[in-house]
Amino acid sequence: MSAMLNTATRPNWLRKSVIKSLIAYQQTQQSGAELIEDEVGFFLYDLDYLAQHLSGLMQQDVIKLWFAVKANPLSRVISTLAQQGFNFDVASQGELSQVLAQKVSADRILNTGPAKSKQQMKAFLTQGVNTFVVESLNQLQWLNEAASELSCQPQVLLRVQLQWAEGEKNPLGGNEVTAFGLSCQEWQTIKVTDFPALNINGLHIFQWGNMLSNERMFELWSQMVTPLLSLAEQLEMTLEVLDLGGGLGVDYLQTGQNLSWEQIVADLAKIKKRAGVSELWLELGRFAVAEMGYYVTSVVDRKQNFEQQQLVLAGGINHLIRPAITEQPFPVAMVRESTASPSAFDLHGPLCTSLDKLGTLAIANDVGIDDQLIFGLAGAYGFTESMPFFLCHPIAAEYVIEQGKIEQIRVAQPATWYLR
Numbered sequence: 001m002s003a004m005l006n007t008a009t010r011p012n013w014l015r016k017s018v019i020k021s022l023i024a025y026q027q028t029q030q031s032g033a034e035l036i037e038d039e040v041g042f043f044l045y046d047l048d049y050l051a052q053h054l055s056g057l058m059q060q061d062v063i064k065l066w067f068a069v070k071a072n073p074l075s076r077v078i079s080t081l082a083q084q085g086f087n088f089d090v091a092s093q094g095e096l097s098q099v100l101a102q103k104v105s106a107d108r109i110l111n112t113g114p115a116k117s118k119q120q121m122k123a124f125l126t127q128g129v130n131t132f133v134v135e136s137l138n139q140l141q142w143l144n145e146a147a148s149e150l151s152c153q154p155q156v157l158l159r160v161q162l163q164w165a166e167g168e169k170n171p172l173g174g175n176e177v178t179a180f181g182l183s184c185q186e187w188q189t190i191k192v193t194d195f196p197a198l199n200i201n202g203l204h205i206f207q208w209g210n211m212l213s214n215e216r217m218f219e220l221w222s223q224m225v226t227p228l229l230s231l232a233e234q235l236e237m238t239l240e241v242l243d244l245g246g247g248l249g250v251d252y253l254q255t256g257q258n259l260s261w262e263q264i265v266a267d268l269a270k271i272k273k274r275a276g277v278s279e280l281w282l283e284l285g286r287f288a289v290a291e292m293g294y295y296v297t298s299v300v301d302r303k304q305n306f307e308q309q310q311l312v313l314a315g316g317i318n319h320l321i322r323p324a325i326t327e328q329p330f331p332v333a334m335v336r337e338s339t340a341s342p343s344a345f346d347l348h349g350p351l352c353t354s355l356d357k358l359g360t361l362a363i364a365n366d367v368g369i370d371d372q373l374i375f376g377l378a379g380a381y382g383f384t385e386s387m388p389f390f391l392c393h394p395i396a397a398e399y400v401i402e403q404g405k406i407e408q409i410r411v412a413q414p415a416t417w418y419l420r
Contacts, residue, residue: 040298041315045399065085072379092113136182143156143198159206201237203243205224214263246287311363335371353390397412
């Protein structure tokens with residue numbers, strides 16, 4: 001990894017401390033060295049910034065905060081979150097094993113996900129997990145049976161799916177019917193007393209992703225309260241916990257829209273009072289970790305195609321697939337210093353598919369072959385949401401910054417690492 005960063009035209013998302021750390025790291029490498037073999041792209045996570053950011057989120061007593069491990073399960077990221085007091089939302093045995101391996105107590109873990117079998121839930125119980133979001137009638141019955149067999153009484157939240165007359169589709173469904181949870185009508189068919197091995201004391205709802213408006217978030221949360229309270233009353237359950245999931249967004253498109261955490265806390269205090277619950281939960285993903293992360297790759301080719309300037313990069317959606325899913329690119333800057341005027345470039349990766357496009361973004365017009373590009377807000381849904389196996393390109397490396405120093409956590413791996 002080598003870098004000579006632009007300190008004159010640094011965008012807001014590229015922090016000065018990161019620049020200093022990269023320069024210091026480069027100075028320890030052989031002068032003029034190229035990227036090491038197989039390292040065509042790498043992730044860099046600023047754990048110093050992450051700890052500071054998380055500390056700010058924890059300075060309130062309104063919300064119990066969970067981290068959605070799917071956003072970034074790297075060991076050092078989980079350890080930093082644990083040290084700051086976060087709890088953990090896991091949706092698979094792999095995520096559970098990774099969190100437990102960081103010495104996180106099982107009583108700080110919540111099991112979510114639409115595909116929980118009886119065998120999985122029983123395995124989670126035997127590993128000490130005691131809090132579950134149940135998403136179907138089968139899951140409820142299976143968990144009750146497993147808890148009876150193990151003579152324990154886990155805490156259970158029923159996941160509810162609502163429909164809105166107006167809204168939009170997003171990766172969590174929005175106003176579309178998805179596999180996440182059940183409608184109020186379906187949940188009304190049960191009796192809480194029929195599941196004596198379970199402490200059913202909460203409801204969970206989460207249908208909106210990457211929201212950037214405090215007003216819209218509060219409006220959605222407010223609409224949820226009445227039907228959820230009605231459901232709890234019909235089920236004759238004592239509603240102690242309301243889990244509103246996540247959905248708090250970051251400004252990938254650099255439009256100037258940013259959520260106010262202070263306003264979120266104030267709004268949720270109103271929701272908590274209106275719902276009359278003792279605990280209000282949020283499961284944060286990108287809002288917790290996106291801003292700590294960067295992805296760096298290099299330019300392989302530059303060309304003009306019809307009237308559009310194009311850059312072909314060493315890494316693309318094989319390392320950063322989110323732009324192909326959401327049509328929202330990660331912000332980007334050229335690594336080296338440049339005073340050239342910016343121009344719009346289509347950024348394409350190395351895969352043989354037109355889907356491999358990281359966006360159309362402004363970059364200094366003198367960008368050329370072998371220049372490095374750095375993408376911001378890549379701390380969430382990067383490495384583990386990628387599609388690294390198509391065309392057998394190298395697996396990305398991962399680095400962290402801690403106490404101002406860069407450390408490699410995962411070495412880049414060639415395709416021979418996984419091919420058989």
